[in-house]
Amino acid sequence: MRIGKQDAPFTAICTSDADSITVRGKDLVGEIIGKTDFTSYFWFLVTGVEPNEDQLFFANAVLCALAEHGLVPSVVAARMTYAAAPEALQGAVAAGLLGCGSVVLGSAEVAGRFYADCVADWRESGDDINAVALRNITRLRQTTKAIPGFGHPQHSEGDPRANLLLDLADQRGVSGDHVAMMRALQAALPETIGRHLPVNVNGPIPAIMLDVGFPLAALKGIGLLCRTAGLIGHLTEEAERPIGFILSGKAAEGIEYDGPEPTDQ
Template sequence: MSEWVTAQEAMTRLRLKPQTLYAYVSRGQIEARTDAVDPRRKLYRAADVARLEYRKARGRRVATIAEDAIAWGEPVLASSIATIAHGRLWYRGRDAEILAKAARLEDVARLLWACGDARFPTQHGPIPPGNGQERMFAVIAARAASDPVIAGRTPKALYFEAASVLDALVDAIAGSPGEGPIHQRVACAWGCDARGAELIRMALVLLADHELNASTFAVRVTASTRASLAACVLAGLSALSGPLHGGMSRRVRAFLDEARRDGVENAVRSRLETGAPVPGFGHPLYPEGDPRARCLLSAFALPAEFEEVRQVSEAITGELPNIDFALTALASSLHLDDDVPFQIFAAARCTGWIAHALEQFQTGRLIRPRARYTGQQPMLDGEA
């Protein structure tokens, strides 16, 4: 039996539509590679198809369903904050791409926090030395260690604290206290002109929330213990720092280094041959393309090397750029430091983290899932 099968055979065996097959590939459930005989066609690993075919035939146990839901699976909790539907991102029913045309991050924060016309007071605190990422962790960790827990706080007090935490994070990014719109504060700190500030504003709005991703889930678990808002944001910041989440821009830059050294086409094909994805392309939740990347990339001209990588990667893989590629390209276009994409991501997503923390507080429930034990079976006294 061949190790690889065609798309038609895979769809027939699994009774899938083309877009569903693509989603399986994007989620890493079916490995795909380019056909050596016909580069325009993809082949799919037969073992992956057989595994899914078997699972469909035998049905799925409750424990298996619950475990699969954690990784790009079915929704695991209710939320009215954001959703992904019809290939678009929606904040409380409003299209994020449309909001990105004119809204500021503060406007989106009010929308996500459901706090109407709440003001954003500035409370300047000490800012430690270090680079942007070091300052962010230091400032939020200090607040997490000292801020009061949530029990007994009024909604007005919570919103005031939310604005204060966000303001502290922005001050840490900027390196000094400031006033005015968030995008202008960080743009000024980074030496950007009005055009750069506008692009940063768009990126902040597009990244404000993304449903129940890894960092947001960490925030909700922390919030379910009634920890302070700063502690919740620290949990999100920690999860965001990982290379598979907010640290993806480092992988995009590493791939660009490979492309410079080996040529773009060789770099792309080398990744595919090892079964690794091309960093910055494709997204499991957006089979037709990441709308956040589409919106941001339409607002500025890509640097030449990014444009070449985009064209070659799309031609070979059929996958479109995602927000990690767009954010890394934006930082390059504005001649900003390598850690700026992470800082933009953190400042923006802080608004979503706080929204989810506030929503979780309202449920009054502790998030405490069970593990499916796979270790050595316990033995009672006297058992052989």
């Protein structure tokens, strides 16, 4: 059965023969191994071109910003999975990554798509950026209450990671249309939702990465890549200082049963 489009049987990523391995037009052994860092290689694999200085700087900054954030749900899932199946490190990593959705970790992708749509509207309409921000928030609020990239349960003055990334983008002169739109959206929040919200890290990350030329379609991959590193760190600790069953036990203690009681026979 033919499913989907099947008329372009090509890939531009990698090929090999008996003597060489070619990646994106470069010889893996002769031009890449020992001659490039992994972040540059990641950018090259995704885009097909080597990153410039600013692209490499912000790719590194963003990967560091997201790699670790404590015992978040993805980490808890991974550590409990490893406790139950210590022979399957890959299964525990996968368990952590499978929970990276629109609420946790994948929210940068959601924000990026929203900002990109807003910027496209701004460019096509020629309207004032503040008017564009207002109407796009209004449109989004018809289907959801959350405006991606804003609000934080702990950092009322803004996520410190977000604040630093924005400062760095301004200092290095890479803040472009997407960062400008993110700021316009934040400024429009009091008028549209009735209150100010601080920026969280999922605002600047997609805005800056889009402004420096990273593909929209690959935004979620940034979080998946760096969180994999964080998960491996947690799982290495889990092997040496296990807390997976403690986490499981605390969950059982913390949740009370409120279902029906069995009827007498």
